[in-house]
Amino acid sequence: MRSHTLIPALLLLGSLTSACAHGTSEPPVTAADGARPGASPSPARTVDPSKIKGLEIVSDSSENGSCPFATSYPDVPGAEAMTAAMKKDVERQLATFRSGACAGSADGRDLNISHEFLVASGDVLGVRLTTQDHSSASSGRSTRTYWYDGKAGAYRTPPGLVAGGSRDALIAALKDRLKGREGVNPAALDDTFSDPVSGASVLDDMDFTAGGALRVTFDRGEVGVPAAGAYTVVLPEETVTPWLSGFGKRAQRQTMRPSRSLDLGAPHVPAPAVPTHTASGDDDTDCKKVKCIALTFDDGPAVPETSTLLTHLARYKARVTFFTVGQSVAAHPDLVRAEAKAGHEIGNHSWNHPDLTRLTPQQIASQLNRTSAAIKAATGRTPTLFRPPYGAINNTVRTATTLSPVLWDVDTEDWKYRDPAKVARTVITKAQPNDVVLLHDIHATSVAAVPEILRTLTARGYHFVTVSHLRATL
Numbered sequence: 001m002r003s004h005t006l007i008p009a010l011l012l013l014g015s016l017t018s019a020c021a022h023g024t025s026e027p028p029v030t031a032a033d034g035a036r037p038g039a040s041p042s043p044a045r046t047v048d049p050s051k052i053k054g055l056e057i058v059s060d061s062s063e064n065g066s067c068p069f070a071t072s073y074p075d076v077p078g079a080e081a082m083t084a085a086m087k088k089d090v091e092r093q094l095a096t097f098r099s100g101a102c103a104g105s106a107d108g109r110d111l112n113i114s115h116e117f118l119v120a121s122g123d124v125l126g127v128r129l130t131t132q133d134h135s136s137a138s139s140g141r142s143t144r145t146y147w148y149d150g151k152a153g154a155y156r157t158p159p160g161l162v163a164g165g166s167r168d169a170l171i172a173a174l175k176d177r178l179k180g181r182e183g184v185n186p187a188a189l190d191d192t193f194s195d196p197v198s199g200a201s202v203l204d205d206m207d208f209t210a211g212g213a214l215r216v217t218f219d220r221g222e223v224g225v226p227a228a229g230a231y232t233v234v235l236p237e238e239t240v241t242p243w244l245s246g247f248g249k250r251a252q253r254q255t256m257r258p259s260r261s262l263d264l265g266a267p268h269v270p271a272p273a274v275p276t277h278t279a280s281g282d283d284d285t286d287c288k289k290v291k292c293i294a295l296t297f298d299d300g301p302a303v304p305e306t307s308t309l310l311t312h313l314a315r316y317k318a319r320v321t322f323f324t325v326g327q328s329v330a331a332h333p334d335l336v337r338a339e340a341k342a343g344h345e346i347g348n349h350s351w352n353h354p355d356l357t358r359l360t361p362q363q364i365a366s367q368l369n370r371t372s373a374a375i376k377a378a379t380g381r382t383p384t385l386f387r388p389p390y391g392a393i394n395n396t397v398r399t400a401t402t403l404s405p406v407l408w409d410v411d412t413e414d415w416k417y418r419d420p421a422k423v424a425r426t427v428i429t430k431a432q433p434n435d436v437v438l439l440h441d442i443h444a445t446s447v448a449a450v451p452e453i454l455r456t457l458t459a460r461g462y463h464f465v466t467v468s469h470l471r472a473t474l
Ligand code: ZN
Pocket: 061, 062, 063, 298, 299, 349, 353, 389, 390
């Protein structure tokens, strides 16, 4: 990502004068700096993504241990140039991963790109993408922030938060803070920042704390020895405010005192309709007496695929289980509510689809608890089932949660074969009574396969039930 962020960063620094003109009438920011140096790079305020009108989460993933990846980034109406930048970044990383690790042995490797909203307020949108790459060629965790200036209608890279004339002052302050840190070689640091290419590329993660301080995060190995990990420098609000561009000042203010909604000036698009199917009572199917099958749909909810799927399922009165990812539940709680209301089961598929066997018990618990809380908030009910991403499970994972794990009997590999006819054929030819079938409702092609699956298997006497129902009646 270094080479990718470089050009826009430099272009932006050259064109900041026009952006600054908007900032002159803005009131000064006065809140105290509440940041601690070295604080973890988390959002200053929690953004509720379900309040962002027209938001779509663009997700891609495999469920396959031989090529384990999961990526996501948000698509916010009005911020198309920023979405395009994230898309390009994510697709480039995924293509590299798939042509490398997946083409050979992917043993012990996986790629995860997740997103978090930093600011979604007024005319400012800020997003951080975090890449966790366990492939041997990578340095591990890396982060970038992306900014959109709704007032100017422009995508901003992190250096765009700072006025062009203040860049030297910012760099001097960063160098000053870094030079005292363990693992930083002062001479190498001077070299990094004196070179315009590397100097711009390491400044790819900047945001504000709740107190208005500027937080700059450097990936592992960028400014110090890799063994020292990532470095975070927090520059106090009073130091940094005079250096900010007009956009930077607005981004700082919207971080400290978010307004109620985001308005990037996009034309109003009516929210897509959420299906309102309602289940008619409890399912009395007895799987001891009739042929049952449990279709499961992972990695959603997704717009518009999940809505389309709910309509197909309602037509056949089929009940299924959704293994949802928390970051998408938070964005689309209305869809998860619609799934539950239609009589489907909602399971937990982690917050952002990591390989749980690589995490500590605390991290595993956090991934699952955060997602269960989002599901409870959406539906009023806490899930009882979870599906570990990639089916990767061990005793550490089992003991870190009270949720019951669910794997699968039939893998459609629908993430690989984006062909409705092939997906339908796989399910129809492989399905046996009481099987659990793995599908993904983030893929339009998988959703398009569902009517054929429901039609054919219904004709063969199958009943479509949830995983908990299957387990309870067997
Ligand atoms: Zn998955």
